[in-house]
Amino acid sequence: MSKRIVIDPVTRIEGHAKISIFVDDAGNVSDAEFHVVEFRGFEKFCEGRPYTEMPGITQRICGICPISHMLASAKAGDAIMAVSIPPAADKLRRLINLGQLVQSHALSFFHLSAPDFLLGWETPPAQRNVFGLITNHKDLARAGIRLRQFGQEIIEVLGGKKIHPAWAVPGGVRSPLTREGAAKIGAWLPEAFATTRVALDLFKQVLTTHQREVQLYGNFPSLFMGLVDPDGGWEHHGGKLRFTDSSDSIIADQIDPKDYLTVIGEQVQNSSYLKSPYYLPLGPTDGVYRVGPLARLNVCSHMGVPQADAELKNFKSLAHGAITSSFLYHYARLIEILASLETIERYLSDEELFSTYLCADAGINSLHGVGASEAPRGTLFHDYTVDRNGLLQKVNLIVATGQNNLAMNRTVAQIARHFARGPEITEPMLNRIEHGIRCYDPCLSCSTHAAGRMALDVRMIATNGQVLHEMRRE
Amino acid sequence: MAVKTLTIDGKTISAEESATILQAAEEAGVIIPTLCHLDGIYDVGACRLCLVEIVGYTKLMSACTTRVREGMEVTTNSERLRNYRRMTLELLFAERNHICAVCVANGHCELQALAYEQGMDHVRYDYCYPKWEVDASHRLFGMDHNRCILCTRCVRACWHIEGAGTKNVSGRGNQSRIICDLNDNWGVSKTCTSCGKCVMACPTGALFHQGSTAAEMQRDRSKLEFIVNAREKKQWSV
Numbered sequence: 047m048s049k050r051i052v053i054d055p056v057t058r059i060e061g062h063a064k065i066s067i068f069v070d071d072a073g074n075v076s077d078a079e080f081h082v083v084e085f086r087g088f089e090k091f092c093e094g095r096p097y098t099e100m101p102g103i104t105q106r107i108c109g110i111c112p113i114s115h116m117l118a119s120a121k122a123g124d125a126i127m128a129v130s131i132p133p134a135a136d137k138l139r140r141l142i143n144l145g146q147l148v149q150s151h152a153l154s155f156f157h158l159s160a161p162d163f164l165l166g167w168e169t170p171p172a173q174r175n176v177f178g179l180i181t182n183h184k185d186l187a188r189a190g191i192r193l194r195q196f197g198q199e200i201i202e203v204l205g206g207k208k209i210h211p212a213w214a215v216p217g218g219v220r221s222p223l224t225r226e227g228a229a230k231i232g233a234w235l236p237e238a239f240a241t242t243r244v245a246l247d248l249f250k251q252v253l254t255t256h257q258r259e260v261q262l263y264g265n266f267p268s269l270f271m272g273l274v275d276p277d278g279g280w281e282h283h284g285g286k287l288r289f290t291d292s293s294d295s296i297i298a299d300q301i302d303p304k305d306y307l308t309v310i311g312e313q314v315q316n317s318s319y320l321k322s323p324y325y326l327p328l329g330p331t332d333g334v335y336r337v338g339p340l341a342r343l344n345v346c347s348h349m350g351v352p353q354a355d356a357e358l359k360n361f362k363s364l365a366h367g368a369i370t371s372s373f374l375y376h377y378a379r380l381i382e383i384l385a386s387l388e389t390i391e392r393y394l395s396d397e398e399l400f401s402t403y404l405c406a407d408a409g410i411n412s413l414h415g416v417g418a419s420e421a422p423r424g425t426l427f428h429d430y431t432v433d434r435n436g437l438l439q440k441v442n443l444i445v446a447t448g449q450n451n452l453a454m455n456r457t458v459a460q461i462a463r464h465f466a467r468g469p470e471i472t473e474p475m476l477n478r479i480e481h482g483i484r485c486y487d488p489c490l491s492c493s494t495h496a497a498g499r500m501a502l503d504v505r506m507i508a509t510n511g512q513v514l515h516e517m518r519r520e
Numbered sequence: 521m522a523v524k525t526l527t528i529d530g531k532t533i534s535a536e537e538s539a540t541i542l543q544a545a546e547e548a549g550v551i552i553p554t555l556c557h558l559d560g561i562y563d564v565g566a567c568r569l570c571l572v573e574i575v576g577y578t579k580l581m582s583a584c585t586t587r588v589r590e591g592m593e594v595t596t597n598s599e600r601l602r603n604y605r606r607m608t609l610e611l612l613f614a615e616r617n618h619i620c621a622v623c624v625a626n627g628h629c630e631l632q633a634l635a636y637e638q639g640m641d642h643v644r645y646d647y648c649y650p651k652w653e654v655d656a657s658h659r660l661f662g663m664d665h666n667r668c669i670l671c672t673r674c675v676r677a678c679w680h681i682e683g684a685g686t687k688n689v690s691g692r693g694n695q696s697r698i699i700c701d702l703n704d705n706w707g708v709s710k711t712c713t714s715c716g717k718c719v720m721a722c723p724t725g726a727l728f729h730q731g732s733t734a735a736e737m738q739r740d741r742s743k744l745e746f747i748v749n750a751r752e753k754k755q756w757s758v
Binding site: 095220 | 731
């Protein structure tokens with residue numbers, strides 16, 4: 047009799063989710079589904095609001111990556127005003143996005159994922175967390191927490207507060223970088239570089255002992271999508287879309303993000319509030335694509351800064367063609383932190399960042415605007431349609447975790463296939479499935495535009511709906 | 521002008537006979553919370569935040585509209601008054617959609633400041649979640665009925681200071697709302713001079729400058745008093 051195994055809720059990711067694993071009559075894992083069980087409704091209740099309020103409203107979707115929503119929203123606003131924003135505003139938006147990448151990636155690596163591979167997969171969950179890391183690797187944990195703090199400091203220096211600053215607005219930004227702020231960031235940079243180097247060396251060591259994880263944790267062919275600059279270099283805020291496949295061939299390039307609907311289709315699953323986007327020309331089955339650090343490094347040819355470029359070379363040498371293992375999201379995340387730090391260092395010597403001409407002024411010049419930016423977890427789209435007075439008529443948000451949904455399903459199925467031993471949910475399987483999901487650093491509050499903490503609940507259900515086995519972890 | 525002697529919170533004070541309890545208290549350094557009162561325009565006692573107890577009266581009286589009398593004994597701060605003020609604030613919050621975090625007036629809102637000051641840490645009433653629209657038809661200003669507390673400061677500023685008479689109140693009870701002219705969109709109002717005095721007067725985020733985002737609205741209300749003093753008292757204080 048075929049069965050379904052349900053893991054609910056999943057822990058140490060941002061939000062609330064459960065996992066169903068389907069087992070066929072022969073007892074083999076046939077498929078898996080990652081369900082997001084919370085509903086936010088931002089796309090609906092933002093209707094009727096002025097577009098100028100949207101950066102402030104949509105960043106409340108998330109406490110981890112509010113900056114990403116703020117920036118994508120402000121860019122959609124720029125498009126509605128049909129303005130080119132002042133160059134200083136663009137650079138300052140980039141600077142705050144780099145701070146955001148550093149803080150979010152540090153959180154993902156040190157607080158959420160490192161406990162698994164540093165403390166050991168079989169360590170009891172009560173100790174396999176950031177507190178366990180503090181007990182066993184005090185200096186590393188402290189450095190990681192400080193690295194996240196560094197990223198948040200940049201956000202505070204520019205936006206006035208660490209979380210939810212209503213700073214980027216349609217047309218530009220509200221305040222410049224101050225000399226004191228620049229000095230503060232500059233003084234902290236050497237420590238941030240040192241921590242990133244330690245983490246990179248550490249992860250390379252982890253790789254030597256975790257080849258099985260590299261092979262099993264979401265290692266499958268798929269497409270990758272990310273923004274690249276006109277030369278095909280790494281982008282995090284501007285640029286255009288590029289899709290590559292698992293042989294590292296470019297299949298679509300320099301697509302203006304405003305035309306995203308020509309390349310991205312959205313599929314709705316009855317079992318989840320998370321939508322599943324796919325590469326439209328290839329359909330939902332073959333069009334599975336991944337976004338985020340792994341994808342961004344796969345689609346770009348270079349990082350544009352020396353230390354990160356050297357790391358990118360090493361990263362790309364790990365496989366022929368594209369890097370297809372989701373376990374290497376962790377490595378990509380660290381390389382992106384390094385690239386962010388180098389770019390931040392470069393920005394600090396740019397006089398334009400201290401300019402006070404920061405905002406373009408215009409009315410409603412277009413009734414439709416799309417804003418795209420690279421959020422820590424992948425490409426984020428905000429698509430607004432307004433009336434002549436700038437009141438929102440339609441809102442479409444495509445977030446990174448949604449775009450990774452189909453890939454997460456495949457990752458869970460791949461890990462379950464390897465570790466499942468009959469219809470019983472075993473602890474080793476549970477631990478590894480969780481980590482498979484964590485590789486993507488999913489943010490469920492964003493993806494369903496979910497409140498609450500993450501816990502793990504697994505259920506094994508027969509095809510007739512009978513629950514054969516259930517395991518809960520709070 | 522005749523002077524009246526009264527006590528406010530046990531303090532003996534004297535005030536001109538035309539003064540309200542609010543004015544007398546202010547001069548004596550006693551702070552009474554207000555929301556619909558605005559220096560420079562006449563009072564209507566709409567918000568009920570300035571309610572005070574007067575010996576001899578069983579009803580609570582609004583300090584902004586009650587004139588001083590000889591021998592009056594006024595209490596501005598008691599358990600009963602604090603309870604009523606909290607209740608009034610909670611009802612204001614429950615009646616419409618006041619989402620401070622994303623409001624243009626966040627950090628600069630008189631309703632929010634009063635709620636903090638009066639220790640309002642939760643609302644005991646069910647929120648009404650009404651569906652009100654935003655009027656963004658004016659080139660310079662916007663009106664969000666979701667954030668309006670019907671203090672009518674804007675109406676009074678429009679009629680009394682600017683003299684245009686654009687802003688009015690329509691409807692009854694919780695269906696009351698501020699309108700422009702005969703319920704036209706603000707952007708097509710034939711009487712509005714786009715002076716912005718109503719926007720300066722608004723205590724919340726209900727009236728805002730076009731383009732404002734969260735926490736961006738700051739208002740200079742002293743301009744209103746300046747104009748009134750200049751016009752009526754011929755005093756130009758800058």
